Amino acid sequence: MKLTIERATLLKALGHVQAVVEKRNTIPILSNVLISAGPDGASFAATDLDIEILETTDASCEGEGLVTAPAHTLYDITRKLPDGADVTLEMTGGDPRLTLKAGRSNFSLPCLPPGDFPVMPTEDLEHRFSVPASELARVIDKTRFAISTEETRYYLNGIHLHAAEHDGRKTLRAVATDGVRLALAEIDLPDGADGMPGVIVPRKTVQEVRRLLEDADDDVEVSVSEGKIRFRLGRAVLTSKLIDGAFPDYERVIPRGNTRVMSVENKRFAEAVDRVATISVEKSRSVKLSLGQDTLTLAVNNPESGQAEEELAVSYSDESFAIGFNARYMLDVASQIEGDEARFHFADAASPALVTDSGDEDALYVLMPLRV
Structure with a gap:
Protein backbone atom coordinates (compact mmCIF):
# COMPACT_ATOMS: atom_id res chain seq x y z
CA MET A 1 0.00 0.00 0.00
CA LYS A 2 1.29 3.42 -0.96
CA LEU A 3 -0.41 6.80 -1.03
CA THR A 4 0.74 10.33 -1.77
CA ILE A 5 -1.13 13.26 -0.29
CA GLU A 6 -0.58 16.99 -0.04
CA ARG A 7 0.64 18.05 3.40
CA ALA A 8 -2.22 20.53 4.06
CA THR A 9 -4.84 17.91 3.18
CA LEU A 10 -3.20 15.33 5.42
CA LEU A 11 -2.82 17.81 8.27
CA LYS A 12 -6.49 18.79 8.11
CA ALA A 13 -7.68 15.18 8.15
CA LEU A 14 -5.35 14.15 10.97
CA GLY A 15 -6.23 17.29 12.92
CA HIS A 16 -9.88 16.30 12.82
CA VAL A 17 -9.53 12.63 13.73
CA GLN A 18 -6.61 12.64 16.19
CA ALA A 19 -8.48 15.01 18.53
CA VAL A 20 -10.67 12.15 19.68
CA VAL A 21 -7.68 9.99 20.67
CA GLU A 22 -6.90 10.11 24.39
CA LYS A 23 -3.30 10.89 25.37
CA ARG A 24 -3.13 7.79 27.53
CA ASN A 25 -4.78 4.54 26.54
CA THR A 26 -4.90 1.17 28.27
CA ILE A 27 -5.85 -0.35 24.89
CA PRO A 28 -2.88 0.28 22.54
CA ILE A 29 -4.87 0.22 19.28
CA LEU A 30 -6.95 3.19 20.47
CA SER A 31 -3.82 5.35 20.25
CA ASN A 32 -3.67 4.73 16.50
CA VAL A 33 -5.37 6.15 13.47
CA LEU A 34 -6.67 3.73 10.85
CA ILE A 35 -5.57 4.69 7.34
CA SER A 36 -7.34 3.21 4.33
CA ALA A 37 -6.13 3.56 0.74
CA GLY A 38 -8.19 2.79 -2.35
CA PRO A 39 -9.08 3.95 -5.85
CA ASP A 40 -11.31 6.74 -4.50
CA GLY A 41 -8.62 8.23 -2.26
CA ALA A 42 -7.71 7.79 1.38
CA SER A 43 -9.63 7.80 4.63
CA PHE A 44 -8.51 8.34 8.21
CA ALA A 45 -10.41 7.10 11.27
CA ALA A 46 -9.95 7.29 15.04
CA THR A 47 -12.07 6.22 17.99
CA ASP A 48 -12.18 6.12 21.78
CA LEU A 49 -14.98 3.49 21.71
CA ASP A 50 -17.60 6.17 22.43
CA ILE A 51 -16.86 8.51 19.52
CA GLU A 52 -15.67 7.64 16.02
CA ILE A 53 -14.45 10.21 13.48
CA LEU A 54 -13.87 9.29 9.85
CA GLU A 55 -12.59 11.68 7.18
CA THR A 56 -12.06 10.93 3.50
CA THR A 57 -9.56 12.87 1.40
CA ASP A 58 -8.15 13.08 -2.10
CA ALA A 59 -4.92 11.13 -2.47
CA SER A 60 -2.96 9.31 -5.12
CA CYS A 61 -3.03 5.62 -4.12
CA GLU A 62 -1.03 2.72 -5.48
CA GLY A 63 -2.77 -0.44 -4.39
CA GLU A 64 -5.39 -0.85 -1.69
CA GLY A 65 -4.86 -1.57 1.96
CA LEU A 66 -5.29 -0.72 5.61
CA VAL A 67 -2.68 0.33 8.13
CA THR A 68 -2.67 1.86 11.60
CA ALA A 69 -0.13 4.32 12.99
CA PRO A 70 0.26 6.35 16.21
CA ALA A 71 -2.23 9.19 15.79
CA HIS A 72 -0.54 11.97 17.77
CA THR A 73 2.95 11.15 16.45
CA LEU A 74 1.76 11.14 12.85
CA TYR A 75 -0.05 14.44 13.39
CA ASP A 76 2.99 16.09 15.02
CA ILE A 77 5.26 14.98 12.18
CA THR A 78 2.86 16.29 9.55
CA ARG A 79 2.43 19.58 11.42
CA LYS A 80 6.19 20.17 11.31
CA LEU A 81 6.62 19.41 7.61
CA PRO A 82 7.03 22.38 5.25
CA ASP A 83 3.98 23.90 3.57
CA GLY A 84 3.22 22.53 0.14
CA ALA A 85 5.14 19.29 0.66
CA ASP A 86 3.87 16.06 -0.86
CA VAL A 87 3.76 13.32 1.77
CA THR A 88 4.14 9.66 0.87
CA LEU A 89 2.87 6.97 3.23
CA GLU A 90 3.94 3.43 2.38
CA MET A 91 3.75 0.02 3.97
CA THR A 92 5.22 -3.03 2.33
CA GLY A 93 4.01 -6.54 2.91
CA GLY A 94 5.36 -8.23 6.02
CA ASP A 95 6.88 -5.03 7.44
CA PRO A 96 4.97 -3.85 10.53
CA ARG A 97 6.15 -0.26 10.07
CA LEU A 98 4.78 2.69 8.13
CA THR A 99 7.25 4.76 6.14
CA LEU A 100 6.57 8.48 5.78
CA LYS A 101 8.57 10.53 3.29
CA ALA A 102 8.40 14.23 2.48
CA GLY A 103 11.25 15.89 0.62
CA ARG A 104 14.39 14.87 2.46
CA SER A 105 12.52 13.84 5.59
CA ASN A 106 12.08 10.15 6.25
CA PHE A 107 10.23 8.56 9.18
CA SER A 108 9.47 4.97 10.13
CA LEU A 109 6.56 4.44 12.51
CA PRO A 110 5.46 1.25 14.33
CA CYS A 111 2.09 -0.20 13.35
CA LEU A 112 -0.52 -2.40 14.96
CA PRO A 113 -2.71 -4.88 13.04
CA PRO A 114 -5.62 -3.05 11.36
CA GLY A 115 -7.83 -6.00 12.25
CA ASP A 116 -7.55 -4.99 15.90
CA PHE A 117 -8.98 -1.53 15.20
CA PRO A 118 -12.49 -1.37 16.70
CA VAL A 119 -15.34 -0.37 14.44
CA MET A 120 -18.44 1.17 15.98
CA PRO A 121 -21.47 -1.04 15.25
CA THR A 122 -23.83 0.50 12.74
CA GLU A 123 -27.51 0.92 13.46
CA ASP A 124 -30.46 2.53 11.76
CA LEU A 125 -30.45 6.21 12.66
CA GLU A 126 -34.05 6.75 11.66
CA HIS A 127 -34.34 10.52 12.18
CA ARG A 128 -32.36 12.59 9.67
CA PHE A 129 -32.26 16.32 9.08
CA SER A 130 -29.92 19.09 7.95
CA VAL A 131 -28.85 22.17 9.90
CA PRO A 132 -26.77 25.11 8.62
CA ALA A 133 -23.27 24.85 10.10
CA SER A 134 -23.48 28.40 11.48
CA GLU A 135 -26.74 27.65 13.29
CA LEU A 136 -25.42 24.44 14.84
CA ALA A 137 -22.29 26.29 15.99
CA ARG A 138 -24.49 29.00 17.48
CA VAL A 139 -26.62 26.71 19.66
CA ILE A 140 -23.52 24.82 20.80
CA ASP A 141 -21.66 28.00 21.76
CA LYS A 142 -24.64 29.42 23.62
CA THR A 143 -25.16 26.32 25.77
CA ARG A 144 -22.00 24.26 26.20
CA PHE A 145 -20.50 26.47 28.92
CA ALA A 146 -23.31 25.33 31.25
CA ILE A 147 -22.60 21.59 30.84
CA SER A 148 -21.95 19.98 34.22
CA THR A 149 -18.54 18.49 34.97
CA GLU A 150 -19.84 16.54 37.96
CA GLU A 151 -19.53 12.90 36.90
CA THR A 152 -22.00 11.62 39.52
CA ARG A 153 -24.76 13.54 37.73
CA TYR A 154 -23.83 12.00 34.41
CA TYR A 155 -27.15 12.93 32.81
CA LEU A 156 -26.07 16.61 33.00
CA ASN A 157 -22.71 15.94 31.29
CA GLY A 158 -23.97 16.96 27.86
CA ILE A 159 -26.38 19.05 25.81
CA HIS A 160 -30.02 18.00 25.73
CA LEU A 161 -31.09 18.19 22.08
CA HIS A 162 -34.78 17.80 21.32
CA ALA A 163 -37.77 19.04 19.36
CA ALA A 164 -39.90 21.59 21.21
CA GLU A 165 -42.99 23.69 20.55
CA HIS A 166 -44.22 26.92 22.10
CA ASP A 167 -46.64 29.58 20.92
CA GLY A 168 -47.32 27.46 17.84
CA ARG A 169 -43.69 27.50 16.75
CA LYS A 170 -41.71 24.26 16.43
CA THR A 171 -38.02 24.42 17.26
CA LEU A 172 -34.92 22.33 17.66
CA ARG A 173 -33.78 23.20 21.17
CA ALA A 174 -30.44 22.75 22.94
CA VAL A 175 -30.30 22.96 26.74
CA ALA A 176 -27.45 22.53 29.21
CA THR A 177 -27.37 22.95 32.98
CA ASP A 178 -25.11 22.16 35.91
CA GLY A 179 -27.75 22.78 38.55
CA VAL A 180 -26.74 26.38 39.32
CA ARG A 181 -27.06 27.86 35.82
CA LEU A 182 -28.94 26.95 32.68
CA ALA A 183 -28.49 27.89 29.03
CA LEU A 184 -31.05 27.41 26.27
CA ALA A 185 -30.84 28.14 22.54
CA GLU A 186 -33.06 27.08 19.68
CA ILE A 187 -33.61 27.28 15.94
CA ASP A 188 -36.58 26.60 13.69
CA LEU A 189 -37.23 22.87 13.56
CA PRO A 190 -35.53 21.41 10.47
CA ASP A 191 -37.45 19.15 8.09
CA GLY A 192 -37.16 15.56 9.31
CA ALA A 193 -36.52 16.43 12.97
CA ASP A 194 -40.17 16.32 14.02
CA GLY A 195 -40.68 13.31 16.27
CA MET A 196 -36.99 12.79 17.00
CA PRO A 197 -36.23 11.43 20.48
CA GLY A 198 -34.84 13.80 23.08
CA VAL A 199 -31.14 12.94 23.38
CA ILE A 200 -28.20 13.98 25.55
CA VAL A 201 -25.07 14.61 23.48
CA PRO A 202 -21.93 14.02 25.63
CA ARG A 203 -19.57 16.88 26.46
CA LYS A 204 -16.65 15.43 24.49
CA THR A 205 -18.84 14.88 21.43
CA VAL A 206 -20.02 18.49 21.64
CA GLN A 207 -16.40 19.67 21.76
CA GLU A 208 -15.37 17.56 18.75
CA VAL A 209 -18.38 18.61 16.67
CA ARG A 210 -17.63 22.26 17.45
CA ARG A 211 -14.03 21.70 16.34
CA LEU A 212 -15.19 20.19 13.05
CA LEU A 213 -17.60 23.10 12.51
CA GLU A 214 -14.65 25.48 12.28
CA ASP A 215 -13.91 24.02 8.84
CA ALA A 216 -17.53 23.55 7.75
CA ASP A 217 -19.45 26.00 5.58
CA ASP A 218 -22.43 24.02 4.27
CA ASP A 219 -25.29 22.26 5.97
CA VAL A 220 -24.56 19.58 8.54
CA GLU A 221 -26.45 16.31 8.14
CA VAL A 222 -27.59 15.01 11.52
CA SER A 223 -28.90 11.47 12.09
CA VAL A 224 -30.34 10.39 15.44
CA SER A 225 -31.54 7.24 17.12
CA GLU A 226 -32.23 6.36 20.76
CA GLY A 227 -28.59 5.37 21.32
CA LYS A 228 -26.43 7.24 18.80
CA ILE A 229 -26.03 10.47 16.88
CA ARG A 230 -24.11 11.13 13.67
CA PHE A 231 -22.90 14.41 12.22
CA ARG A 232 -21.79 14.57 8.60
CA LEU A 233 -19.80 17.73 7.91
CA GLY A 234 -18.50 17.72 4.36
CA ARG A 235 -16.11 14.78 4.12
CA ALA A 236 -15.92 14.24 7.87
CA VAL A 237 -18.33 11.98 9.74
CA LEU A 238 -18.57 11.87 13.54
CA THR A 239 -20.60 9.12 15.18
CA SER A 240 -21.14 9.08 18.92
CA LYS A 241 -22.93 7.15 21.60
CA LEU A 242 -25.45 9.18 23.60
CA ILE A 243 -25.75 9.54 27.36
CA ASP A 244 -28.20 6.94 28.59
CA GLY A 245 -30.23 8.89 31.13
CA ALA A 246 -33.18 11.21 31.63
CA PHE A 247 -32.53 14.93 31.39
CA PRO A 248 -34.37 16.79 34.19
CA ASP A 249 -37.54 18.80 33.57
CA TYR A 250 -35.70 22.06 32.97
CA GLU A 251 -38.91 23.97 32.13
CA ARG A 252 -39.76 24.04 35.85
CA VAL A 253 -36.66 26.08 36.73
CA ILE A 254 -37.05 28.73 34.03
Whole structure:
Protein backbone atom coordinates (compact mmCIF):
# COMPACT_ATOMS: atom_id res chain seq x y z
CA MET A 1 0.00 0.00 0.00
CA LYS A 2 1.29 3.42 -0.96
CA LEU A 3 -0.41 6.80 -1.03
CA THR A 4 0.74 10.33 -1.77
CA ILE A 5 -1.13 13.26 -0.29
CA GLU A 6 -0.58 16.99 -0.04
CA ARG A 7 0.64 18.05 3.40
CA ALA A 8 -2.22 20.53 4.06
CA THR A 9 -4.84 17.91 3.18
CA LEU A 10 -3.20 15.33 5.42
CA LEU A 11 -2.82 17.81 8.27
CA LYS A 12 -6.49 18.79 8.11
CA ALA A 13 -7.68 15.18 8.15
CA LEU A 14 -5.35 14.15 10.97
CA GLY A 15 -6.23 17.29 12.92
CA HIS A 16 -9.88 16.30 12.82
CA VAL A 17 -9.53 12.63 13.73
CA GLN A 18 -6.61 12.64 16.19
CA ALA A 19 -8.48 15.01 18.53
CA VAL A 20 -10.67 12.15 19.68
CA VAL A 21 -7.68 9.99 20.67
CA GLU A 22 -6.90 10.11 24.39
CA LYS A 23 -3.30 10.89 25.37
CA ARG A 24 -3.13 7.79 27.53
CA ASN A 25 -4.78 4.54 26.54
CA THR A 26 -4.90 1.17 28.27
CA ILE A 27 -5.85 -0.35 24.89
CA PRO A 28 -2.88 0.28 22.54
CA ILE A 29 -4.87 0.22 19.28
CA LEU A 30 -6.95 3.19 20.47
CA SER A 31 -3.82 5.35 20.25
CA ASN A 32 -3.67 4.73 16.50
CA VAL A 33 -5.37 6.15 13.47
CA LEU A 34 -6.67 3.73 10.85
CA ILE A 35 -5.57 4.69 7.34
CA SER A 36 -7.34 3.21 4.33
CA ALA A 37 -6.13 3.56 0.74
CA GLY A 38 -8.19 2.79 -2.35
CA PRO A 39 -9.08 3.95 -5.85
CA ASP A 40 -11.31 6.74 -4.50
CA GLY A 41 -8.62 8.23 -2.26
CA ALA A 42 -7.71 7.79 1.38
CA SER A 43 -9.63 7.80 4.63
CA PHE A 44 -8.51 8.34 8.21
CA ALA A 45 -10.41 7.10 11.27
CA ALA A 46 -9.95 7.29 15.04
CA THR A 47 -12.07 6.22 17.99
CA ASP A 48 -12.18 6.12 21.78
CA LEU A 49 -14.98 3.49 21.71
CA ASP A 50 -17.60 6.17 22.43
CA ILE A 51 -16.86 8.51 19.52
CA GLU A 52 -15.67 7.64 16.02
CA ILE A 53 -14.45 10.21 13.48
CA LEU A 54 -13.87 9.29 9.85
CA GLU A 55 -12.59 11.68 7.18
CA THR A 56 -12.06 10.93 3.50
CA THR A 57 -9.56 12.87 1.40
CA ASP A 58 -8.15 13.08 -2.10
CA ALA A 59 -4.92 11.13 -2.47
CA SER A 60 -2.96 9.31 -5.12
CA CYS A 61 -3.03 5.62 -4.12
CA GLU A 62 -1.03 2.72 -5.48
CA GLY A 63 -2.77 -0.44 -4.39
CA GLU A 64 -5.39 -0.85 -1.69
CA GLY A 65 -4.86 -1.57 1.96
CA LEU A 66 -5.29 -0.72 5.61
CA VAL A 67 -2.68 0.33 8.13
CA THR A 68 -2.67 1.86 11.60
CA ALA A 69 -0.13 4.32 12.99
CA PRO A 70 0.26 6.35 16.21
CA ALA A 71 -2.23 9.19 15.79
CA HIS A 72 -0.54 11.97 17.77
CA THR A 73 2.95 11.15 16.45
CA LEU A 74 1.76 11.14 12.85
CA TYR A 75 -0.05 14.44 13.39
CA ASP A 76 2.99 16.09 15.02
CA ILE A 77 5.26 14.98 12.18
CA THR A 78 2.86 16.29 9.55
CA ARG A 79 2.43 19.58 11.42
CA LYS A 80 6.19 20.17 11.31
CA LEU A 81 6.62 19.41 7.61
CA PRO A 82 7.03 22.38 5.25
CA ASP A 83 3.98 23.90 3.57
CA GLY A 84 3.22 22.53 0.14
CA ALA A 85 5.14 19.29 0.66
CA ASP A 86 3.87 16.06 -0.86
CA VAL A 87 3.76 13.32 1.77
CA THR A 88 4.14 9.66 0.87
CA LEU A 89 2.87 6.97 3.23
CA GLU A 90 3.94 3.43 2.38
CA MET A 91 3.75 0.02 3.97
CA THR A 92 5.22 -3.03 2.33
CA GLY A 93 4.01 -6.54 2.91
CA GLY A 94 5.36 -8.23 6.02
CA ASP A 95 6.88 -5.03 7.44
CA PRO A 96 4.97 -3.85 10.53
CA ARG A 97 6.15 -0.26 10.07
CA LEU A 98 4.78 2.69 8.13
CA THR A 99 7.25 4.76 6.14
CA LEU A 100 6.57 8.48 5.78
CA LYS A 101 8.57 10.53 3.29
CA ALA A 102 8.40 14.23 2.48
CA GLY A 103 11.25 15.89 0.62
CA ARG A 104 14.39 14.87 2.46
CA SER A 105 12.52 13.84 5.59
CA ASN A 106 12.08 10.15 6.25
CA PHE A 107 10.23 8.56 9.18
CA SER A 108 9.47 4.97 10.13
CA LEU A 109 6.56 4.44 12.51
CA PRO A 110 5.46 1.25 14.33
CA CYS A 111 2.09 -0.20 13.35
CA LEU A 112 -0.52 -2.40 14.96
CA PRO A 113 -2.71 -4.88 13.04
CA PRO A 114 -5.62 -3.05 11.36
CA GLY A 115 -7.83 -6.00 12.25
CA ASP A 116 -7.55 -4.99 15.90
CA PHE A 117 -8.98 -1.53 15.20
CA PRO A 118 -12.49 -1.37 16.70
CA VAL A 119 -15.34 -0.37 14.44
CA MET A 120 -18.44 1.17 15.98
CA PRO A 121 -21.47 -1.04 15.25
CA THR A 122 -23.83 0.50 12.74
CA GLU A 123 -27.51 0.92 13.46
CA ASP A 124 -30.46 2.53 11.76
CA LEU A 125 -30.45 6.21 12.66
CA GLU A 126 -34.05 6.75 11.66
CA HIS A 127 -34.34 10.52 12.18
CA ARG A 128 -32.36 12.59 9.67
CA PHE A 129 -32.26 16.32 9.08
CA SER A 130 -29.92 19.09 7.95
CA VAL A 131 -28.85 22.17 9.90
CA PRO A 132 -26.77 25.11 8.62
CA ALA A 133 -23.27 24.85 10.10
CA SER A 134 -23.48 28.40 11.48
CA GLU A 135 -26.74 27.65 13.29
CA LEU A 136 -25.42 24.44 14.84
CA ALA A 137 -22.29 26.29 15.99
CA ARG A 138 -24.49 29.00 17.48
CA VAL A 139 -26.62 26.71 19.66
CA ILE A 140 -23.52 24.82 20.80
CA ASP A 141 -21.66 28.00 21.76
CA LYS A 142 -24.64 29.42 23.62
CA THR A 143 -25.16 26.32 25.77
CA ARG A 144 -22.00 24.26 26.20
CA PHE A 145 -20.50 26.47 28.92
CA ALA A 146 -23.31 25.33 31.25
CA ILE A 147 -22.60 21.59 30.84
CA SER A 148 -21.95 19.98 34.22
CA THR A 149 -18.54 18.49 34.97
CA GLU A 150 -19.84 16.54 37.96
CA GLU A 151 -19.53 12.90 36.90
CA THR A 152 -22.00 11.62 39.52
CA ARG A 153 -24.76 13.54 37.73
CA TYR A 154 -23.83 12.00 34.41
CA TYR A 155 -27.15 12.93 32.81
CA LEU A 156 -26.07 16.61 33.00
CA ASN A 157 -22.71 15.94 31.29
CA GLY A 158 -23.97 16.96 27.86
CA ILE A 159 -26.38 19.05 25.81
CA HIS A 160 -30.02 18.00 25.73
CA LEU A 161 -31.09 18.19 22.08
CA HIS A 162 -34.78 17.80 21.32
CA ALA A 163 -37.77 19.04 19.36
CA ALA A 164 -39.90 21.59 21.21
CA GLU A 165 -42.99 23.69 20.55
CA HIS A 166 -44.22 26.92 22.10
CA ASP A 167 -46.64 29.58 20.92
CA GLY A 168 -47.32 27.46 17.84
CA ARG A 169 -43.69 27.50 16.75
CA LYS A 170 -41.71 24.26 16.43
CA THR A 171 -38.02 24.42 17.26
CA LEU A 172 -34.92 22.33 17.66
CA ARG A 173 -33.78 23.20 21.17
CA ALA A 174 -30.44 22.75 22.94
CA VAL A 175 -30.30 22.96 26.74
CA ALA A 176 -27.45 22.53 29.21
CA THR A 177 -27.37 22.95 32.98
CA ASP A 178 -25.11 22.16 35.91
CA GLY A 179 -27.75 22.78 38.55
CA VAL A 180 -26.74 26.38 39.32
CA ARG A 181 -27.06 27.86 35.82
CA LEU A 182 -28.94 26.95 32.68
CA ALA A 183 -28.49 27.89 29.03
CA LEU A 184 -31.05 27.41 26.27
CA ALA A 185 -30.84 28.14 22.54
CA GLU A 186 -33.06 27.08 19.68
CA ILE A 187 -33.61 27.28 15.94
CA ASP A 188 -36.58 26.60 13.69
CA LEU A 189 -37.23 22.87 13.56
CA PRO A 190 -35.53 21.41 10.47
CA ASP A 191 -37.45 19.15 8.09
CA GLY A 192 -37.16 15.56 9.31
CA ALA A 193 -36.52 16.43 12.97
CA ASP A 194 -40.17 16.32 14.02
CA GLY A 195 -40.68 13.31 16.27
CA MET A 196 -36.99 12.79 17.00
CA PRO A 197 -36.23 11.43 20.48
CA GLY A 198 -34.84 13.80 23.08
CA VAL A 199 -31.14 12.94 23.38
CA ILE A 200 -28.20 13.98 25.55
CA VAL A 201 -25.07 14.61 23.48
CA PRO A 202 -21.93 14.02 25.63
CA ARG A 203 -19.57 16.88 26.46
CA LYS A 204 -16.65 15.43 24.49
CA THR A 205 -18.84 14.88 21.43
CA VAL A 206 -20.02 18.49 21.64
CA GLN A 207 -16.40 19.67 21.76
CA GLU A 208 -15.37 17.56 18.75
CA VAL A 209 -18.38 18.61 16.67
CA ARG A 210 -17.63 22.26 17.45
CA ARG A 211 -14.03 21.70 16.34
CA LEU A 212 -15.19 20.19 13.05
CA LEU A 213 -17.60 23.10 12.51
CA GLU A 214 -14.65 25.48 12.28
CA ASP A 215 -13.91 24.02 8.84
CA ALA A 216 -17.53 23.55 7.75
CA ASP A 217 -19.45 26.00 5.58
CA ASP A 218 -22.43 24.02 4.27
CA ASP A 219 -25.29 22.26 5.97
CA VAL A 220 -24.56 19.58 8.54
CA GLU A 221 -26.45 16.31 8.14
CA VAL A 222 -27.59 15.01 11.52
CA SER A 223 -28.90 11.47 12.09
CA VAL A 224 -30.34 10.39 15.44
CA SER A 225 -31.54 7.24 17.12
CA GLU A 226 -32.23 6.36 20.76
CA GLY A 227 -28.59 5.37 21.32
CA LYS A 228 -26.43 7.24 18.80
CA ILE A 229 -26.03 10.47 16.88
CA ARG A 230 -24.11 11.13 13.67
CA PHE A 231 -22.90 14.41 12.22
CA ARG A 232 -21.79 14.57 8.60
CA LEU A 233 -19.80 17.73 7.91
CA GLY A 234 -18.50 17.72 4.36
CA ARG A 235 -16.11 14.78 4.12
CA ALA A 236 -15.92 14.24 7.87
CA VAL A 237 -18.33 11.98 9.74
CA LEU A 238 -18.57 11.87 13.54
CA THR A 239 -20.60 9.12 15.18
CA SER A 240 -21.14 9.08 18.92
CA LYS A 241 -22.93 7.15 21.60
CA LEU A 242 -25.45 9.18 23.60
CA ILE A 243 -25.75 9.54 27.36
CA ASP A 244 -28.20 6.94 28.59
CA GLY A 245 -30.23 8.89 31.13
CA ALA A 246 -33.18 11.21 31.63
CA PHE A 247 -32.53 14.93 31.39
CA PRO A 248 -34.37 16.79 34.19
CA ASP A 249 -37.54 18.80 33.57
CA TYR A 250 -35.70 22.06 32.97
CA GLU A 251 -38.91 23.97 32.13
CA ARG A 252 -39.76 24.04 35.85
CA VAL A 253 -36.66 26.08 36.73
CA ILE A 254 -37.05 28.73 34.03
CA PRO A 255 -38.62 31.75 35.77
CA ARG A 256 -41.88 32.87 34.18
CA GLY A 257 -43.00 35.63 36.52
CA ASN A 258 -39.90 37.74 37.14
CA THR A 259 -41.25 41.27 36.83
CA ARG A 260 -38.21 43.33 37.94
CA VAL A 261 -36.33 44.00 34.73
CA MET A 262 -32.89 45.60 34.44
CA SER A 263 -31.34 46.44 31.07
CA VAL A 264 -27.61 47.08 31.03
CA GLU A 265 -25.01 47.66 28.33
CA ASN A 266 -23.48 44.20 28.15
CA LYS A 267 -19.87 45.15 27.37
CA ARG A 268 -19.66 47.67 30.22
CA PHE A 269 -21.37 45.23 32.59
CA ALA A 270 -18.91 42.41 31.79
CA GLU A 271 -15.91 44.69 32.20
CA ALA A 272 -17.18 45.95 35.56
CA VAL A 273 -17.89 42.43 36.86
CA ASP A 274 -14.43 41.34 35.80
CA ARG A 275 -12.82 44.28 37.63
CA VAL A 276 -14.57 43.93 40.97
CA ALA A 277 -14.24 40.12 40.91
CA THR A 278 -10.46 40.52 41.02
CA ILE A 279 -10.58 40.45 44.82
CA SER A 280 -13.53 38.06 45.28
CA VAL A 281 -13.22 34.83 47.24
CA GLU A 282 -11.83 32.27 44.81
CA LYS A 283 -14.25 29.50 45.76
CA SER A 284 -17.57 31.30 45.32
CA ARG A 285 -16.44 34.28 43.20
CA SER A 286 -19.51 36.08 44.58
CA VAL A 287 -20.43 39.60 43.51
CA LYS A 288 -23.27 41.58 45.10
CA LEU A 289 -25.59 43.46 42.74
CA SER A 290 -27.49 46.33 44.41
CA LEU A 291 -30.26 47.81 42.28
CA GLY A 292 -31.76 51.27 42.64
CA GLN A 293 -33.46 53.76 40.33
CA ASP A 294 -31.51 53.41 37.04
CA THR A 295 -28.42 52.44 39.04
CA LEU A 296 -26.54 49.18 39.57
CA THR A 297 -23.77 48.89 42.14
CA LEU A 298 -21.41 45.91 41.92
CA ALA A 299 -19.62 45.14 45.17
CA VAL A 300 -17.21 42.58 46.58
CA ASN A 301 -16.18 42.35 50.22
CA ASN A 302 -13.31 39.94 50.86
CA PRO A 303 -11.86 40.00 54.39
CA GLU A 304 -8.50 38.83 53.03
CA SER A 305 -8.16 40.88 49.83
CA GLY A 306 -10.18 43.97 50.54
CA GLN A 307 -13.23 45.63 49.04
CA ALA A 308 -14.29 46.69 45.56
CA GLU A 309 -17.26 48.65 44.30
CA GLU A 310 -18.34 50.01 40.92
CA GLU A 311 -21.47 51.82 39.86
CA LEU A 312 -23.16 51.50 36.47
CA ALA A 313 -25.99 53.38 34.83
CA VAL A 314 -28.77 50.94 33.89
CA SER A 315 -32.42 51.00 32.97
CA TYR A 316 -34.35 49.95 36.09
CA SER A 317 -37.46 51.48 37.63
CA ASP A 318 -38.66 48.93 40.19
CA GLU A 319 -38.04 48.88 43.95
CA SER A 320 -34.49 48.64 45.28
CA PHE A 321 -33.04 45.28 46.29
CA ALA A 322 -29.76 43.34 46.30
CA ILE A 323 -28.81 39.91 44.96
CA GLY A 324 -25.55 37.98 44.56
CA PHE A 325 -24.17 35.83 41.74
CA ASN A 326 -21.02 33.93 40.84
CA ALA A 327 -18.84 36.32 38.81
CA ARG A 328 -17.57 33.66 36.43
CA TYR A 329 -21.10 32.52 35.66
CA MET A 330 -22.18 36.09 34.89
CA LEU A 331 -19.18 36.52 32.61
CA ASP A 332 -19.95 33.24 30.83
CA VAL A 333 -23.45 34.49 30.08
CA ALA A 334 -22.22 37.93 29.07
CA SER A 335 -19.82 36.37 26.58
CA GLN A 336 -22.79 34.88 24.68
CA ILE A 337 -24.91 38.06 24.52
CA GLU A 338 -25.03 39.24 20.90
CA GLY A 339 -26.97 42.45 21.37
CA ASP A 340 -25.76 45.66 22.96
CA GLU A 341 -27.90 45.07 26.04
CA ALA A 342 -28.39 42.19 28.47
CA ARG A 343 -31.75 42.05 30.24
CA PHE A 344 -31.92 40.63 33.76
CA HIS A 345 -35.37 39.57 34.97
CA PHE A 346 -35.55 39.31 38.79
CA ALA A 347 -38.16 38.17 41.29
CA ASP A 348 -36.38 38.56 44.63
CA ALA A 349 -32.97 38.01 46.24
CA ALA A 350 -33.55 34.28 46.78
CA SER A 351 -35.00 33.36 43.38
CA PRO A 352 -33.21 32.53 40.11
CA ALA A 353 -32.74 35.32 37.59
CA LEU A 354 -33.62 35.04 33.92
CA VAL A 355 -31.21 36.67 31.46
CA THR A 356 -32.22 37.44 27.89
CA ASP A 357 -30.35 38.88 24.93
CA SER A 358 -31.53 42.03 23.15
CA GLY A 359 -29.95 40.67 19.98
CA ASP A 360 -31.17 37.07 20.10
CA GLU A 361 -34.71 36.15 21.11
CA ASP A 362 -33.96 32.44 20.67
CA ALA A 363 -31.60 32.18 23.65
CA LEU A 364 -32.03 32.56 27.39
CA TYR A 365 -30.03 31.91 30.54
CA VAL A 366 -30.91 31.18 34.17
CA LEU A 367 -28.63 31.99 37.09
CA MET A 368 -29.11 30.79 40.67
CA PRO A 369 -28.34 33.46 43.28
CA LEU A 370 -25.68 33.31 46.00
CA ARG A 371 -25.88 34.56 49.54
CA VAL A 372 -23.84 37.74 49.89
